[in-house]
Amino acid sequence: MRELDASLAQVRNAWIAGRSALESAPPAWREAVGEDELALIAIAAHAGDVLTQRGPGAALIDRPLLPQVNAPFMPEALRARFRRLLVRPKNQASLEQQLIAFTTARGYAAHPGDWLPDAKDEWAPDLYAPWLDWIRADARTVAPSEDDITAENYDQFSWTERRAALWALRATDPNMAREIIEARAAAEPAERRLRLIELLDNRLSEADREFLASLEKDRSDRVRARARTFLARLGHAGGTTALASELAEMVTLEKAGLINRRTRLRFAALKTPAQHQRRHELTQIVSLAELAAALGVTEMQLVELPEWQLDEAHAFVTMTAETGSDEVVRALLENLIRIREAPLGVLLPLTTRLTMEERTALAPSLIQLDGHTFEATLALVGDQLGGVPLSALTAAPSFGALGPNIEAAAGADDNQRRNAMGILEQVLPRIGLLLDNASATTLIAQITGWGLSPAEPLLDMLHFNAALIPETTP
């Protein structure tokens, strides 16, 4: 074979230079072709085609086999629709994250032939930790541990598995989880250290205080800042007293109500844009407890009658979500929902502090406030998708527009049809993600009764929901 390669190389070099290759050809070929150069190229081509192959220019990397995940795959019959839903609709935001969360909430995993997380998909549910590790080529150096995570076997878990295991452990044994983090976080790089500290968000308690205080000496600004917000939630704010006093001078407290005199924190207009800018910056730095102290009121009083009209007011909600105690966060959320006028997007930082069960329970009341396309509800519900009963949806003001929009979408007026289709394209997939299984079936029947074809792709998410029976295998 080496002789053949050498001969082909000589023949090729001759043709590259524009010379006759007959003299360079192997004797047998030369004898066969005589002076026929084109016959020689036919033989050379055939030899090159079936007798030689180029090898890799560098070493080939054998990836390990993609690991299994700990959930059943969705039924085969639903995969085609799932793939269709994954395709981002034209001019609309992708529903990939919500679709994956929805499928996970129903107890299923996506088939890897249909979806695999990207290396940057930090949002991927813990279920997919083995695939994230595989995608990131985050190979373990030792065999995986079958046991629960401990400080000793910590290295036997990949990074993604570690985070998932610690998050789960934090829910059942928060002290043990903290002790592992305390023992092993220092050896991790800053970004990962931060991610580990953030796990303390799950069941944060006074028992974590000492460890959080020790992080004041951490090398990373972001780790120190995160530790401070957690301490603030526990009522141990500190370090921004002077800034809190400055902010206190830029806001006012008023009393409202005739019988129940309640406190209202006002972000009154300031003289210059620079002052507004400064107030906004301070709102992002100062903790709720320190602001309350500077104003001489309790944290609870600051959230009694919340404002939402200004950017600073939004920043105040974020401040509360970041540094307020659980009790204050729930009070502010309740107050904002009660006044019914705040845009739902304002609530988002607060709902991230709720437990999964609280978010599920909150969904029906959020839908009542969602005046348009259920976009905000979807964001507020987070990963707790597919659990809203139809009764909650039908009571929502925006549900009333669904029937007329479907009729308009099938109507003769081009403008009305376009507008209605535009609304339905946004609303129906979101409703499909929110509703529970039985409600999805009922709503499909209702919608098709209004005139929308059952084959209409706008109903894809509802059909998917209706067909994906919750997985109950323990």
Next chain:
Amino acid sequence: MTLTRSAIEAMAPDQGSLSAASALLKAAKWPVRAQAGALIWGECQGSGANPYRVVAETADIGSKCTCPSRKFPCKHALALMWMFVDDSATFEPGEIPAWVQDWMGRRRKGASAPATASAEPKSIALAQEETAKPADPAAEARKQASAAKRAQDTRKAVRAGLDDLDIWLADQLRGGLTVFVNEPGERCRRIAARLVDAKAGALAGRIDEMPSRLLALPTDERVDAVIMEFGKLVLLMRAWRATPDDPELRREVVSSETREDVLNNPEAPYVSATWEVLGERVSTRRDGLVSQATWLLQLDAQTPRFALLLDFFPASAGKRGAAFIAGDRFQAELVFYPASAPLRAVIASRSDAQGEHAWPAPPSNPLAAYAAFKLEAPWRIEAPLLLPQGRIAAEASGRAWWKAPSGAPLQLRTAPPPLALGADISKAAALWDGARLGMIAAQSNWGRIDFDA
């Protein structure tokens, strides 16, 4: 709006469309006819290799067909609606397939009425009369004589064209292949134009596509690829000169037979079996045609047998829906275009697959099978292979290779889906061209894996 015969007459673009639709009313031409609510759909075996998929909504009389006709509605849509009006019971109630849902998602409601329906009177009754007219034997004889004369003229013209191609090839060698690989586009275009004039349209198309095949390769591989392309051209030209009436060589050099020609050819091999759709490859050619290639694999066969359903349609006809879904299985009688290693085929009849079926066992050395194929048809650019158990591995740069436990690795033409790198592949179907492996589909520990073109 209600779907009636009068409504069909009104929407038909012209009387010719109605007459053509009338000829399609035979049940045998429609392996699939189904309905769900106001939707009706079917698959019509038209003049192409792939069946046409037709869907209509009876409520607003919108319709869509995958045929390349510029008429709207086309004869297939008219025939579907006509059959439904005449006997809706022949349309089985069915689950709405994905391709129908896809059409529903993309259609613009209200835009389905023909913009310029002919004002001339159109009649279904007249269409049925025209279809029933007997053929004129004298006209048939004249037609055959004319075709024979044309074939003789074509042979003469092609021979002259191939003489020019010989000279052109020698010129490229004399000028040096380095010069050729630096400017293949203009050089190929010139000789391709000459071959079009010489009625060697198929060969012209192949040469016209050569630059894009070359430029898809890294620079250091292009000279070898040119040698391979030129060598195959020489083999093809010489084979045609020796037997210009050979149908396979005529197809490669001049043009393909029609579907009817293949069905009427007593030498065309018929194979009745269960087939799996491996995948579809669609590419737009420089001559403005889109080629739609559907690859099939015979299931339960002793040795691997592939079939290629190949259609061409103008790019200006717009995006065309896939004829099949990858992984579909059906029972069908395929008629292969006569060839030394038959590959291209048309579907003579088709029905649903019954029972369990498996891919055939792959050869232990797929490259030996490739070499055998190339002995039969050395001018072919690529050949389908069934690969045995193996893995796909990549270099650090990302270049992916097929690796079997034995034999040299084969480089993939395009990046595989991420799952393929983590799958234990038990069998795979691919196209090999001597330098790159175009994976189509694989069976693995994760089930079927489809590869993009």
